[in-house]
Amino acid sequence: MADEPLILAMCCHYCAYAAADLAGSMRLQYPGNVRVLRLPCTGKLEVNYLMAAFERGVDGVIVAGCLEGGCHFLEGNLRARRRVERARKLLAEIGLEPERLEMFNLSSAEGPRFAEIVTTMVERLKRLGTSPLRPDPTRIERGVQEMNQQAEAMLAGDKR
């Protein structure tokens, strides 16, 4: 999985999250590269959530909201689209490809479309390559070891 793209999908509870669930119930195959994060509405999305995801090294982010006109909170998905557009401009300024971030609209009945969206993004991200911001696994391993050592030292201190 080392070279497989890692994707974060920020999904609205009322549509895309249910569509992802439906895709599972329908036994549809889609790449396992996606991590689904449920939002109460895509209107909850802030630009800094997107920035934080890319900073932590995800290769791409899908924002999936209701069909336009069908938002449970009337216009949350329209606001999300504007925020996604702003984040894409920021990515371009930073030097990352804006195509790594995309907003999709779908209904809760569209399980197959959710699978198709994930497949599309995986293909796109394979073309773009791994994010240059993805943390070095050896560095993460080293960090975990250091934390373990610190924890053990603290526990040893408690015992004394």
Next chain:
Amino acid sequence: MIVADRKKIPEIRDMVKNHRRVLLVGCGTCVTVCLAGGEREVGILGSALRMALRLQHHDVVVDECTIERQCEDAFIDILAQRAPEYDAICSLGCGAGVQALAERFSNIAVYPGLNTQFMGILESQGVWTEKCSGCGNCRLGEFAGICPITRCAKRLLNGPCGGSRDGKCEVNANIDCGWQLIHDRAGKLGILDPFEQIVPPHDWSTGLDGGPRKVVREDQCIAGLGPKS
């Protein structure tokens, strides 16, 4: 309020890239309201700047904090303990905030993260418009509450000029002609008569042409802590 907008990330990155530790400082007053330099914008810029620096292999620590007001030394006190841990500060305050931080922290490089634009108002959600030039000699009472110095591209006190067309300015068709607005409003208020008179030249000595200005309220000054000069 003072209205500002963020500098492009490559410009900010190039300013701080040779430092080791940079503190991004937001301001909780005007620039928070105009969505340029408040806590949320500091968070977004912090992430963006760290990414931009890493992509160019610059090993710089970028931390974030927001204080209530950068243009008052008492509020900068909150930073006094933390600031010496950094070799540069990038301020997301207006130009006054940047300079207040530079005055307070004489050993730390201070950079602006924003371009300060103007004093203005919120016209509609996400749109701010310039309304005041801070000329130090307010004449709004003579011009039906609409400032010809700010709203007329030529700063005419006897307008409109020949470039006023259908209520718009010849400089840019999206700009309302300030003098058209003045005449329309004065007409509605029934105070057009004074506009028959020629208005003498403005006294610009109260403006920036006389150097940086200072306002002193002696009754408010604390003995021994009065104006610096």
